[in-house]
Amino acid sequence: MEKIGVQDVENLAAGAAVLGTGGGGDPRVGKLMAEQAIEKHGPIEVIQPRDVPDDSFVIPTAMMGAPMVSTEKLPKGDEALKSFRALENYLGGEGFATMSIEIGGLNSTIPLAVAASLEMPIVDADGMGRAFPEIQMVTPTLGGISATPMAMGDEKGNAVFLETVDNFWTEKFSRSVTSDMGGSAIIALYAMNGEEIRDHTIHGSLTRVSRIGQAVMESKSPLEDLLEVTGGYHLFRGKVVDVNREITGGFVEGKAFLEGIEGFEGRLEIEFQNENLIARKDGEVMATTPDLICVVDSDTAEPITTEGIKYGYRVDVLGVPCNDKWRSKEAIDLVGPGYFGYDVEYEPIERRFE
Amino acid sequence: MEKIGVQDVENLAAGAAVLGTGGGGDPRVGKLMAEQAIEKHGPIEVIQPRDVPDDSFVIPTAMMGAPMVSTEKLPKGDEALKSFRALENYLGGEGFATMSIEIGGLNSTIPLAVAASLEMPIVDADGMGRAFPEIQMVTPTLGGISATPMAMGDEKGNAVFLETVDNFWTEKFSRSVTSDMGGSAIIALYAMNGEEIRDHTIHGSLTRVSRIGQAVMESKSPLEDLLEVTGGYHLFRGKVVDVNREITGGFVEGKAFLEGIEGFEGRLEIEFQNENLIARKDGEVMATTPDLICVVDSDTAEPITTEGIKYGYRVDVLGVPCNDKWRSKEAIDLVGPGYFGYDVEYEPIERRFE
Incomplete structure (x- = not known):
C-alpha cells in the first residue's frame, strides 16, 4: 500500500485488532483520531524501510496504558503529535517519518493520526508484529536499540522525558508515570535511523494488517x-x-x-x-x-x-x-x-x- | 560568609539539622560529599542574590527521597553534578551558580558538593528557610516560578526530565520516579534568573545555618x-x-x-x-x-x-x-x-x- 485514505483506516483497525491477540487496546480510539486527521489533511503516504535515509530518523508514536482506561479517557487529539514534537525537539532535529511500534491493537492507529496531522509519511513496519504489554518487548531491543530518549505526554500538558540505561528501566519509569497521568499516556520512543529501521523492525506490518482487516471485513469466508x-x-x-x-x-x-x-x-x-x-x-x-x-x-x-x-x-x-x-x-x-x-x-x- | 572551606561544612551541617525541624534527611550524607569535593577543588565562593545577573540562571540541586533510605544508599558522588549538567544541557546554557532549595537537613550540603566539584559559586539563599516534604513547598512556587524543567538522576545512570503544568504535578511524577529509582534521586530544578532569585527566595540561608551550627557546636550555653x-x-x-x-x-x-x-x-x-x-x-x-x-x-x-x-x-x-x-x-x-x-x-x- 502506498497511501492510506479515510476508507482504509477501518480495515487497518480491524486487522490490528486480530494481531492484538486479545490485548493491545481498542483500535477504535486511534481510528477516530486517524480518520479525522486524514479528512482534514489528506491521505497518508506510506513508505518502506528502504525509503528511510540513513542520516534521518523515524520516531514511533504510541499510547501507553491500560486498554480499559484508554477507551474511557479519550485523547483530545493532539497529544500524540505533541509527544512526537517534544521528542524531535529533545533530539534537536526533524523526524523524517513516524511508525507504529506495536501493530497489534490501538497502537496501529495512533501513528496514523500523527502522520496525517503532521503531513508526514508513515513507515510500513513495526516493532512487534503483534501486541505485547511492555515497552522493552520489541525487536529493536534485540538489536540493541535504546527505547530512550522517550517523550511522554498527557492531555493536561505535562511532559516527561526518559533517558535510561536499558529498556527495562524505561518500562519501569514510564509505567509509573503513565499511572500518575491517569492511566494512559501518549509516548514517542525508539527513534531510529534508516539502517536501524531496516535491520531491527518487522517490515510490511501496515500492509499485513490491512490484508487481515480485509479478510475480516469484506470476505464471504472470513x-x-x-x-x-x-x-x-x-x-x-x-x-x-x-x-x-x-x-x-x-x-x-x-x-x-x-x-x-x-x-x-x-x-x-x-x-x-x-x-x-x-x-x-x-x-x-x-x-x-x-x-x-x-x-x-x-x-x-x-x-x-x-x-x-x-x-x-x-x-x-x-x-x-x-x-x-x-x-x-x-x-x-x-x-x-x-x-x-x-x-x-x-x-x-x-x-x-x- | 564569603567562602566555605572544609572546616565550615561541619557547622553548616549542624545548623541545617536544626532547621530540618526533625526531618529533611541526614546532612551527614551530603557533608562527606561536600568535604571531599572542597578538599579536591578548594573553598566554595558564596555569592549573594544581588550578585546574580538577570540574564544568567542559578540551578538548585537536591536529593529527593526517604531520609532513611538516603543514609543507607550512599551516592557515588557525581550524581548531583550529573543532574546539574543534565538540566544545563536541557536548558541549553551554562548555569551561573547552584544553591540549596531546602536549607533544612540534607539538602543544605548536597549543593555544596556540586558547587565545589564544578568550581562554581553557591548563592546564600534557599527556597524554604527550613525543611518541607514536598517539591512544591517552596517560596518560588508562591512567586509563580515553575519547578520544571527538572532533571532527576540515579546512581545507575538513568535520567528523567519533567515539564509539568504546575508544581504539584512535578511532585507527583518525581515522587513515583524516586521510588522507582530505589527510594532516592538526585534532582536539579527551579532554575531561576537573578531577578527571580532576588524576589522569590529566602536570603542569607547559608549564613544563617552556619551561625546556628556554631551555636550548637561551639557555644558553652548552646x-x-x-x-x-x-x-x-x-x-x-x-x-x-x-x-x-x-x-x-x-x-x-x-x-x-x-x-x-x-x-x-x-x-x-x-x-x-x-x-x-x-x-x-x-x-x-x-x-x-x-x-x-x-x-x-x-x-x-x-x-x-x-x-x-x-x-x-x-x-x-x-x-x-x-x-x-x-x-x-x-x-x-x-x-x-x-x-x-x-x-x-x-x-x-x-x-x-x-
Missing part, C-alpha cells in the same frame, strides 16, 4: 481468508464455558475455557495477561507466545479481547506464527512463556503441527 | 545561643514518655509525647510528618507549621529527628518564626496545618507568645 493471509492454524472452534479474570494494576489476567463444537472435541484453555499467551488443548500445549493466539467470533470473524470474552461466546481460535526475529534464544528470554511466569518451553507453532 | 540566633521561643523542656510512629511509603508520621522537667510543667505533644508540624501543650497549640518546631538534646543541643526520637530522651523544644514569605494566605494554603490535614488555624508564633 475464517478461511484469515487463516490464509496470516499463515495461521485453526486451533479450535468452541463455546466459552468459563472465564476467570482479574484486573490488577490495569492489567487483565486470567484464563478462558472453551468446549469444542462442530467437529472440534475436548476442551481448550487459554491463559492471558492482556494478550493471549498460551493455548492448551486437554492439557497439551498447542501454541505459546511469541506465536500469536487470536480468538475471533465464529459468525463474524471479529476479534474478541481478553477483556471482552464472555460465557456463551462461540469462537474460533487461530495460532499464527510470529515473525522470525522472535525466535532466537534472546528473543524467547524477552517475550517467551518463561518471561510471563509459565513453566513451558517455546516451540514454533509450525513444529507443533508437523 | 540553648541560649540557639534561641538568640534563631529568634526562637523556648517552648518546653521535657522527657520523652511515648512515641507513636509509622513509616508509610518512606514517610515518617506520628506523635511524640513529652513530660515537663526542670521548671516546665504539663505535657507536650508534637505531631510530625517527616518534619515536626504541630506542638500542643496540655491540648493548647503553641506552634504550627510553617513556623519551625525544633527538638534538641538537652545536654548537647544537637537536633533530634522524628525518625530518631526515643523514649527517655531529655529534650528542649524551640519554636522559631518562619520567614515572612510563608505568612501570606497563599503560603498557608501551601504549607500550613490545613495542607497536612490538621484542623488548626495558623497563627504566627510571635502572636501566640504575646
